[in-house]
Amino acid sequence: MTRVAVTGVTGYVGGRLVPELLAAGHQVRAVARRTHRLQGRPWADDVELAEADAGDLDQVRDALDGVDVAYYLIHSLGTGPRFAARDRRTALTFAQAAREAGVRRIVYLGGLYPEGKDLSPHLESRKEVGEILLASGVPTTVLRAAVIIGSGSASFEMMRYLTERLPVMTTPRWVDNRVQPIAIRDVLRYLVGSATMPADVNRSFDIGGPQVLRYRDMMQRYAAVAGLRPRVVLGVGALSPRLSSLWVSLVTPVPGPLARPLVESLVHEVVCDEHDIATYVPDPPEGLLGFDESVRLALQRIGEADVATRWSSASVPGAPSDPLPSDPDWAGGTLYRDERRTRVQAPADAVWQVLQAVGGERGWYSWSLAWRARGVLDRLWGGPGLRRGRRHPTRLTVDDAVDFWRVEEIVPGRMLRLRAEMRLPGLAWLELAVRPEADGSSTLRQLATFHPHGLPGQLYWAAVAPFHGVVFGGMQRGMRVAAERLVTSRTDVTGTGVSDPGGASS
Template sequence: MVLLTGASGYVGGRLLLELEKRGERIRCLARRPELLAPRVGSSTEVVGGDVSDPSSLRSAMAGVHTAFYLVHAMDAHGDFARRDREAAACFGSAAREAAVRRIVYLGGLGRGADLSEHLASRQEVGRVLAESGVPIIELRASVIIGSGSLSFEMVRALVERLPVMVTPRWVSTRTQPIAVEDVIAYLVAALESAEAEAGVFEIGGADVVSYQEIMREYARQRGLRRWLIPVPVLTPRLSSRWLRLITPLHAAVGRALIDGVRNETVVADDRAVRTLDVRPIGFSEAIARALRNEDRAFAETRWCDAIGDRPSEATGRLGTRIVDSRSIEIPRSPEEAFAPIRRIGGRTGWYHGDALWRIRGTLDLLVGGPGLRRGRRDPDALRRGDALDFWRVEAFEPPHLLRLVAEMRLPGRAWLQFEVEPTATGARIRQTAIFDPRGLFGLLYWYALFPLHRVIFTGMLRAIAAAALRGPSSVKFPEPPVSNGARL
């Protein structure tokens, strides 16, 4: 049995999927087991508890041969180093009492006496776990590249939102960024390797670069022109305040990240590559893979599942994409609810604000786009790849899904998705608009037009529901209320 902590986190969630794929028997320790349980496989056990609670750890450790310790505080309030130290001591003690054979811990890479407070704390946690007497493999990772990684999201937000960046000294700090897939590979190797002896293993990618080079490469792959102007006067405190204004990162997290990036995170000992048989990729491919993974995750997302019955549960974002979702329930079968959706566009129109749609089409023609003149191939039938006014059918799975990708001129990429799912009393129609803004102008475009989009899309969904209600049934129902989702 493998014990996994931090399974709801960025790395832990990915490791969970990989371990399940490999058929490992897994037990996840979670403070909120009711939130994690729906996300795990049928053979994975989820138990409630906390790494600082000895009683919950005793039961969680029963029958465990390897325990993954993937938790760490990122807040800057209170004595977080003491809390992390005490939690690690508690975890190590429980592992020793349960005769656990190995602890695998993911820490942070860095050398020297001038480590940031958070980085020093992460390395201290590794030492405390080792003092328990249980053999520990401590993987000290450099910056992790992948959608959801705090460091990657910081870089992404800066590059996406600022055409010109006045950059502090830390952008020239050397680092050895590693793809999240390679981090997972190292964690799995630490579990499976019989040759790996206890100790510290430094892990990084194939390239040693600066944060400035990471920013430039991300901008290149996103097709963004960016100018970086270095200045020597921005202190970590000023930089964290600047991040708070520009990025969605919480202020405390931003300060912790800025404090950490002043330290070089370059592998000095290649023991990990020699012992654990992982061949990391370079940072350019890591960024490309992160962006491809986002596209795949987006294509596979069903917003009915992701958002659930209560729209307030929506996150509002998937990577760089902004999500605006709303739903409506009607007393009709999914087939009846989907009927107006499959006829949308062309001579049928867009159910609400058709004059505004025509104006948008005319503007699109003036700037070289297709406008609305293409109409649709057939007024009643759709298939994947069909042109539909200034959209194209990207996915069509009647009576459950229609996803349109925009071909109009935009400062970014846009999709409009309709989903229908059965409910106890009929069907729920979910309409989701997704926009992937290209740089600062793309963000300004979205927020400037959001009030108008809200009126149009809300009216469209109500009209689609009304059209479905008028279908073959002679019973007239009042127009139901629309439930709005999160919008960022």
């Protein structure tokens, strides 16, 4: 069993690498400056935790003691001279600590860059770090990648937001540069495989997917996979990286200090010069993942039951392309939320009876005229409207239709999740949940979630959001009143449910 240490475990690649290493049978030590940040990770109980400041030689040496392979996944991001100096010091410290601890191999993931060109500060620093580690005296594998495709990858998220939010865009000249993107799944394959390279291998490897594309082509292909109309991309000639990064920061939620190094890297054409990595880590039988399939994997969880929580509280991804809770808040695409909670002076079972009776003849517990108008508009746009009603007046099961919603998940007595089937420029869910309190009352939680589809989806949410206070606020108040009335009239409860749980909807 190979003993490996992984630094940068709170980052995008590191957090996904640990479970892959465990699955490959390695013994993993997760190294972090503050290990308490790793508590609650699905793999936390399966690894050894080591606390170390990357700039402290003694702490890093102790963290690497007894390790066969050390993964260096630490990067600074910035635009001034300090970040490059910090990268240099940290790499020198790690190299010395690995040598003194008797580490047999270092594995580093850096950036792909063209040889013989003046590089951006970001890529120049990545290049220098790789050279420091290769000169450490410890056999080192340096993997050099361009744009990594996967939900949470900063370069992928930038492309996602630009494409989704701008059906027509004016762009700088770098959108015509060639790029060789690679799926996060294949990046992880190469990282895991590098742990078992022969002792005499001490070099860098270019890693990329099977296709070389212009950046504008990547945006168009993303739009096609995401079901968006083709984008109109108009070049504006020369535009400095600084102005480009300001433009990206204005249009997307990617922070400016991160947008600039990403944009500066795209100023260069980043295409692999060799594929020697396959000598040591063979390509999978089905081949490396292409761009379209990589994007499809990054988006595939859209529409599944856990979408309503995937950006903030998902546990462990089903695949490397999936989001992680440790991903930054702006990663994963736009997800709008309207969450409301209220205390109900009724036990949880009474509230649950009210929740299960939602829709159909009993309505939605608020502003009935607005719900009817929305139903009529939906019919005019080709949707189901409110005409479907519901199969049973008081009981629901998964896949039941409830007006223009569909029951997606039920946790009996606790949670009901509905997926919208009305005509929308995006995907929407409504989650109703109840939690019992110690004093016999309950907390009613109502969460509306919307994943917009391109710019029309963004505009739709902006248009309807001002009415949520009336519609969703009124709905929550109506359900509270209905549950409290139910408590005072328990004689109205029959064996099939509540005789009038929707009495507050008129």
